[in-house]
Amino acid sequence: MTAPNIETIVSLAKRRGFVFPSSEIYGGLGSAWDYGPLGVELCNNVKQAWWRWMVYERDDIEGLDSSIILNRLVWKYSGHEDTFSDPLVDCRECNTRLRADKLTDGKCPNCGSKNLTEPRPFNLMFQTHVGATAEDDPSSLVYLRPETAQGIFINFANVLTTSRRKLPFGVAQIGKSFRNEVTPGNFIFRTREFEQMEMEYFVKPGEDESTHQEWIDACYNWFTSLGIAANNLRLYEQPKEELAHYAKRTVDIQYRFFPEREEDERQWDELMGIANRTDFDLRTHSKKPEDAEGKRLNPDSTEDLSYFDEANKERFYPYVIEPAAGVNRTVLSVLMDAYSEKTNDKGETRVILKLHPSLAPIKAAILPLAKNKPEIVGMAKAIKRSLQPSLRAVYDDTGGIGKLYARQDDRDTWEQERVKVADLQEHLLKRLLANGKSIL
Numbered sequence: 001m002t003a004p005n006i007e008t009i010v011s012l013a014k015r016r017g018f019v020f021p022s023s024e025i026y027g028g029l030g031s032a033w034d035y036g037p038l039g040v041e042l043c044n045n046v047k048q049a050w051w052r053w054m055v056y057e058r059d060d061i062e063g064l065d066s067s068i069i070l071n072r073l074v075w076k077y078s079g080h081e082d083t084f085s086d087p088l089v090d091c092r093e094c095n096t097r098l099r100a101d102k103l104t105d106g107k108c109p110n111c112g113s114k115n116l117t118e119p120r121p122f123n124l125m126f127q128t129h130v131g132a133t134a135e136d137d138p139s140s141l142v143y144l145r146p147e148t149a150q151g152i153f154i155n156f157a158n159v160l161t162t163s164r165r166k167l168p169f170g171v172a173q174i175g176k177s178f179r180n181e182v183t184p185g186n187f188i189f190r191t192r193e194f195e196q197m198e199m200e201y202f203v204k205p206g207e208d209e210s211t212h213q214e215w216i217d218a219c220y221n222w223f224t225s226l227g228i229a230a231n232n233l234r235l236y237e238q239p240k241e242e243l244a245h246y247a248k249r250t251v252d253i254q255y256r257f258f259p260e261r262e263e264d265e266r267q268w269d270e271l272m273g274i275a276n277r278t279d280f281d282l283r284t285h286s287k288k289p290e291d292a293e294g295k296r297l298n299p300d301s302t303e304d305l306s307y308f309d310e311a312n313k314e315r316f317y318p319y320v321i322e323p324a325a326g327v328n329r330t331v332l333s334v335l336m337d338a339y340s341e342k343t344n345d346k347g348e349t350r351v352i353l354k355l356h357p358s359l360a361p362i363k364a365a366i367l368p369l370a371k372n373k374p375e376i377v378g379m380a381k382a383i384k385r386s387l388q389p390s391l392r393a394v395y396d397d398t399g400g401i402g403k404l405y406a407r408q409d410d411r412d413t414w415e416q417e418r419v420k421v422a423d424l425q426e427h428l429l430k431r432l433l434a435n436g437k438s439i440l
């Protein structure tokens, strides 16, 4: 069973402390959400699972954490200043602002009118100013990054030299990105502030197509390894007209975020994109490439980001394969997929989240059978203390054992143990460590 719709998850997430509407006591802020005690653990577990799979378990990937605010020239040469926009239309009847490319029948979804303005580009980058300068001083203008990828490209030479890597290799980064979305919504699916997990994999031209396919397969398998049902995942080949200007091929992994919609095609939306970005990025940020008249295409860069292949004594700009996923959309798909209902003998139904052990917010609950027996309480607390440096463990003795179990079910705790035997600590640790790769 999966959640019947996103709305079910919105109320569950608030009730249990996963996600709260942001700034609620001041009336909220459209499409901004805060992650509560269980939500922050779940997000961290998603990021840790990705980092472990991407960086630790492979031999060819390094990590990076670049700035959110970069030199404005990065966004000039990446093309974002000119092209990172959505086509915006206004409804002349009800003044709603809409994304022209998301209208299915050319009608305003708010009032049904077809009286819409012509589409015009709306740049999605948030602007701010650095330093104690006047707001209208153009030299102080900077952007909040709309993707983490550019921070990787501008550090290509730094990582290459310091890590002494040879192609193929990749650089992974997790961090916040910001887009002034025209139509945010659907809970944490589309927000203006969100978190991305991106990896740029650098390969020799000619090896790009097969590497791209390998990453598409690997990413799909990663999502199923997190417990997401294969029938709620599908691959979507972007048609030529949808491709970004730099992309040779892009395949999205889509999740069935909208199971309540009648038409199957409308049930799916993007969870992750895997793009073949060609050599566009390293070339555009390099000082060397010239046009037909010998004029530098990038007169501002101080570095050439080409690669010298010792074996063949040739120099070229590597191609880039980019798997890019959203932390928040992954969290949403994980919550929807883990949703199930349990009905007891009395006919009462409770929601249980069957999360994969590696993602469960709380790994172990230590619940003593009797709180008035010092030897049991002492042992229980000692077990909690021994577990807590390596995993999220909780101790609770504020109710009868049945109530304590039910409470932990509600908190989606992965493992619960009764404290009553002297060798329990060892037994429990063994059980947890048996799955150590995914929980520690």
Ligand code: ATP
Residues within 6 Å of the ligand: 147, 179, 181, 188, 189, 190, 191, 192, 193, 194, 195, 196, 270, 271, 272, 273, 324, 325, 326, 327, 328, 329, 330
């Ligand atoms: P969309 O078509 O849904 O706007 P995109 O193709 O622009 O997404 P990418 O630029 O490929 O998205 O970003 C990579 C990933 O970042 C997406 O697959 C998604 O998981 C996540 N993402 C992008 N925009 C948002 C957003 N506004 N809110 C939450 N996650 C986002």
